[in-house]
Amino acid sequence: MAKLYVFGIGGTGSRVLKSLTMLLASGVKLQNDFDTLVPIIIDPDAANGDLNRTADILTKYQSIYNSVGEDNQLFATKILTLKQLLNDKLPSVSDHFKFGMTNTGQKFGEFIDYNGLDKENQALIDLLFSKNNLESDMTVGFKGNPNIGSIVLNKFTDSPEYKEFTRSFNPGDAIFIISSIFGGTGASGFPLLLKNLRLNKPEIENSNIISSSKIGAISYLPYFKVANSNDDNKAIDSTTFFSKSKAALSYYQHSIFDNKETINAFYYLGDYSNNNMPYSEGKSDQRNNAHFLELAGALSIIDFTKDFNSLTESDSTIIKEFGIEPHEGSKLKLDHLGQWSKNQISVPLSKMVLLSKFLNKSLDVLFQNLGEFNKKDNGISREFYNQEFYRSYFLKFIQYFDEWMDEMEDNDVSFAPYHDNQEHDTLLDFVKGKDVERGGFLKKNKASANHIIKEAHTIAKSKKHDDESEPSRFLKILDEVLTTQITKILN
Amino acid sequence: MNNVVASLYDPWFNYELYSDLLNAVYNAFDFQKLGIAYLVVSIVCLLVFYKVLDPIKKPRLKWFLTTVCSGILMLIVCCVLLYNNNEVLMSIASYSPSQPNAINPEYFIIQMAAITFLYGVITAMLLSVLMKYLSAANTKNPF
Structure with missing residues (x-):
């Protein structure tokens, strides 16, 4: 039996994990030998509404699973935190699915010690980061700025959770990463996490197993807009979502897809829709409504486990997109889903x-x-x-x-x-x-x-x-x- | 069975006044027929209730109505039996209200039917104790 580690990065990661939990509770099962899900939510915004709601749902799921035991159809898949997985008593490791992020409770300028840099380095930083970037409060995440996220998240391998993750990893286990490409945390976190997972460092326990393990990922193209974001004073602007996505895709092309065996399966999801999420820079206000694409994203994780054995036979990345049957009207019904999706969830x-x-x-x-x-x-x-x-x-x-x-x-x-x-x-x-x-x-x-x-x-x-x-x-x-x-x- | 069932009716009547009519019912083995009818009608009604209908909503009320239905069916059976009993029919034909201490046989039939209704309901209630185990949704009905 194997474990599937699912890293949910940012608000989108939390919401897809929520959808996956709902599917598992309904009786959808991970396929092949996977019997345990280990969700790990990476989000510097510890008060994020989406994150906390997902963490609470996961905890409720666990309580139900622990009460009813194994061998059920509903709530059938075991979900564990890293701490539960290792049965560890380490107080430094979180027991609530959240990945501990250090040094994010400050401004970005303080994080890189901007004032302590010499003039030449300050000038270089000024070229790469705007004044707003340097003044940006990272307590609520990176607010659509992957250039900040890529600096800060590079530190997460130092956290106790990452060490626990590597310690618990066994041959046959797999990893799946959920992120959005048009925001800050997800867009910067995904390539960094992937790069670190693929590094074979002798000083990291099981690094050789992890670096050669099967990794799948889903990246969300823009699928919602942020309401009233035309105001110049607001940090998140949905008119930039597409340009950010293009830039990130271009980066992924060079850093991920051009290198063989970096990622085994990659899923794209996006939608031209007119839904506007209320503007929020984070904390408990960031509590976006669930979207069908998050359910589709959860299905991609099931699809990844289904194709797991065939992934071992191919050294190139399998890339998939999600589609639905042609239909009239704006509301989706079960019949509008593709046959496999319909079989899985109906x-x-x-x-x-x-x-x-x-x-x-x-x-x-x-x-x-x-x-x-x-x-x-x-x-x-x-x-x-x-x-x-x-x-x-x-x-x-x-x-x-x-x-x-x-x-x-x-x-x-x-x-x-x-x-x-x-x-x-x-x-x-x-x-x-x-x-x-x-x-x-x-x-x-x-x-x-x-x-x-x-x-x-x-x-x-x-x-x-x-x-x-x-x-x-x-x-x-x-x-x-x-x-x-x-x-x-x-x- | 004729004797057993007859003994259930005797206490309800003044034997001196009703002896002719009671004997007419007894001699035609109508008490035995009523006894068999009690079992058959109650079992059929309870089978319909516990196996066919097996109600989900207002189960106690529906159970009570079933026992009442069983009683009504027994009342009808009783009337049919007595109106087909030759001796009772002869009594009806020869009945004259002017005779002293004369008992109206039709009034006797009504009394018999009412008693049969009561015993029909009771029989259905008693048999429910066994029959309820045939049900899935009413295994605790009536208690």
Whole structure:
């Protein structure tokens, strides 16, 4: 069994990791021998809203995984921090997926000790960096300035987290890097990280294994704009996104693609869309809505693990782009996805959506019912719904999942494959384009959530999950029921 | 079975007044037929409830309605049996309200039907204790 280390750089990295976590929770699995995901978020802006939301989602996922154990379909993939991976007690290593960044809580000029330089070197620095660059507060990241990021991030190999990462790396493990090309942190962090990973330094533990390991990466071309960024006083200007992307691509061409075996698989994603994110330079304000392209990015990580064995046979970089089927209208449905993507996410994503809708709309009906699922012995007791697992972890995760789906629907491009006006009696008629008979005069209602409750009772009655803990039984029974219902609906 | 079921009805009637009619029912083995009907009707009603309908919403109310339905069906069975009992029919034909201490046989049939309804409901309720295990969604219904 192997581990996949996923470095998420900057705000985009955090959001793609969030999408990947949602997919893994829904039952999408890493392929080949990969059974463990080690997310590492690199962002100098420790208060970044996207970063903290992703870290919280990952922590909730872990709590659920630890409660239900292995051998589940939902929440099936193990997610570990570096500290958990090594079972280390080192206080210097973070236990919350964040890569510790040192010396970023100051201005860039202070970081390079501009005032301590002699006149000649100050003149050279003035050529490379503007006055605004030197005055730039790095507490919130590099605000779209990769020239700053490339200096500061070059230090991250000195951090305890990097050392722990190299120490835990085993043959067969792989690395995936997520970054955006049009910002500051991601655009500068990706080539630096790649360069350091490919260096074989004897003083770094397992450096020889890491330098020859398979590495995949995704780079985001511009896919959103920043609202009201025409003001000259604002550091982030979305009109420069394309020129920055071109410059970065040109750099990647020389430093990465022209060198064989630097990167094994490279994914591009971008979109001409009109979505405007609220202007924010960082901290808790930087909390962009989830976008469909981040889900596509998460799928590229699954694709990387799928192609992992074939990557070993090729010494050139495999480059992929993401596309969708031709369609009318601005809202994406499941049918608009390519066949592979559809196969990967249709059932798991629909299952999780249905689970959320069921808990929202049908829990009261379930509680009124007098079947086996509500029995403590082989079902789920009423106390379970007030316990920490359900209230603090599971329900919160489902709330994050709903928020993620809603944000993707509100964004441009809108990913809206599900109806959102279901009630208990029409719950199963929720996938757009897959109508389910809602009943009528002398017609059976096939869309009622009663079917879910009845089947859950039948499975509980079969006693096949009696040996499981209550949280695990809860997930296993509902997963079984929902898989059956979703398969019926989609086929 | 004829004796057992008959003993369930005896306490409801003044034997001296109703002996002719009760004997007519007894001699035609109608008590036995009622006994068999109690079992068959209750089991069929409960099978429909626990296996076919197996309701999710308002299960206790629906269970109670099922037992009432079972009682109503038994009431109908009772009326059919008694209106096809020759001796009872002869009593109806020969009944005259002017006779002293005369019992109206149709009133007897109504009394018998009401008692049968009650026993029908009770039988369905008692059999639920066993039949509920056939269900998936109502294994705790009624308790």
